[in-house]
Amino acid sequence: MFNPLLHTHALHTLVLTVLGNRLSYSQTTTKNQAVQGMNFTRRQVIAAGAGAGALLGTGVFGSAAADTTTLVTKPIPGTNEQLPVIGIGTNRWAAGGSPAEIQGLRDTLQGFRELGGRVIDTAPAYRTSEKVLGQLISELGFDDAFFLATKVDREEKMDGIRRMEDSLTKLNRSTMDLMQVHNLRGAETQLKTMLEWRDAGRIRYVGITTSRNDQHAEMAALMKSMPLDFIQVNYSLADRAAEDVILPLAEARGMAVLVNLPLARGRLFKATADVELPGWAAEFDCRSWGQFFLKYVVSHSGVTCAIPGMTRLAHARDNLGAAYGRLPDAAMRARQEKLLASL
Ligand SMILES: NC(=O)c1ccc[n+]([C@@H]2O[C@H](COP(=O)([O-])OP(=O)(O)OC[C@H]3O[C@@H](n4cnc5c(N)ncnc54)[C@H](OP(=O)(O)O)[C@@H]3O)[C@@H](O)[C@H]2O)c1
Numbered sequence: 001m002f003n004p005l006l007h008t009h010a011l012h013t014l015v016l017t018v019l020g021n022r023l024s025y026s027q028t029t030t031k032n033q034a035v036q037g038m039n040f041t042r043r044q045v046i047a048a049g050a051g052a053g054a055l056l057g058t059g060v061f062g063s064a065a066a067d068t069t070t071l072v073t074k075p076i077p078g079t080n081e082q083l084p085v086i087g088i089g090t091n092r093w094a095a096g097g098s099p100a101e102i103q104g105l106r107d108t109l110q111g112f113r114e115l116g117g118r119v120i121d122t123a124p125a126y127r128t129s130e131k132v133l134g135q136l137i138s139e140l141g142f143d144d145a146f147f148l149a150t151k152v153d154r155e156e157k158m159d160g161i162r163r164m165e166d167s168l169t170k171l172n173r174s175t176m177d178l179m180q181v182h183n184l185r186g187a188e189t190q191l192k193t194m195l196e197w198r199d200a201g202r203i204r205y206v207g208i209t210t211s212r213n214d215q216h217a218e219m220a221a222l223m224k225s226m227p228l229d230f231i232q233v234n235y236s237l238a239d240r241a242a243e244d245v246i247l248p249l250a251e252a253r254g255m256a257v258l259v260n261l262p263l264a265r266g267r268l269f270k271a272t273a274d275v276e277l278p279g280w281a282a283e284f285d286c287r288s289w290g291q292f293f294l295k296y297v298v299s300h301s302g303v304t305c306a307i308p309g310m311t312r313l314a315h316a317r318d319n320l321g322a323a324y325g326r327l328p329d330a331a332m333r334a335r336q337e338k339l340l341a342s343l
Helices: 004-021 042-047 050-057 099-114 129-139 157-170 187-200 213-225 246-252 264-271 279-284 289-298 313-323 330-341
Strands: 023-028 034-038 071-075 082-084 119-121 147-152 176-181 203-209 230-234 256-260
Touching: 099 129, 099 313, 119 256, 129 157, 147 157, 157 176, 157 187, 176 187, 176 230, 187 203, 203 213, 203 256, 213 230, 213 246, 230 246, 246 256, 264 289, 279 289, 279 330, 289 313, 289 330
Parallel strands: 119 147, 147 176, 176 203, 203 230, 230 256
Antiparallel strands: 023 034, 034 071, 071 082
């Protein structure tokens, strides 16, 4: 019988094996940010187990791309650590508690992991999301599988400390991979604590977030004055303001970038609802509008990883497809911009 956990393990093992043996650079964007591909053949994927073979057979990668099994990763600048270019945002993971709702999120998390997904973004402000995530990660036995990012959203030092302790408890972690100041709130106070925690090993990386263009100037000032590892910013084909200052500054200062709202909260799908995906999208291994929007975001040299919000398995499978195969080059990106501008 098909066992989803074995299925996950088989693909994970394969990915690690391939990492050890056949790491190859497929494209170079800047000296700090190489797009690194893990290349493996269809036969290798199938050899990893029936489950992984079934993944290909079900069209997760799309039949025309059955041999396109390259998970694209980018490095956290200044480290040897690689992250897949597609993560997951969980601002709507505050499940009301109905078994069907929880099952939908469990399936989404499992599907995300099966396709190599690693980066999860959450926040205490997302109501019960941290708790739901913590429970599902333990239940599925994925404890060390993910790169977990959460946030702190308080002005006062002690309130911030309590908030961060609470996040660690809910996510069942003694160490958080990434702690971010949410919407820059209390940034200088919270960053002081966060940097102490980083020195003490309770946080691996520190960062700041915004999803509003009117905060970009304040974000840029903090990027110039604070020793940040990450920033998180809004960027999509519908909203390219981050290209002006934030993304070039992050590259110049060697900061990793998570992108929120990469699908413009779903508005991009509405804009293209009656439009056929152009044939030329296949030239960068793109098979859906979701992949079209996400490949655009992660092909920017300043972007490390996009974190589309998703609560459905079908969306997780579609979106993880954007972390496989080729990414658009400069000419293709210009074509994507022109198409969106024409709608
Ligand atoms: N200031 C901050 O720090 C900040 C602010 C905003 C967001 N964020 C982070 O960024 C993440 C992303 O933001 P977001 O979720 O608001 O916006 P988004 O990623 O731009 O869009 C999410 C919407 O797109 C839908 N969707 C996802 N994949 C799809 C697909 N393949 N086909 C069709 N529809 C699809 C989702 O539906 P389903 O839910 O039904 O799958 C959801 O309605 C958040 O979850 C959060 O982690 C951070």
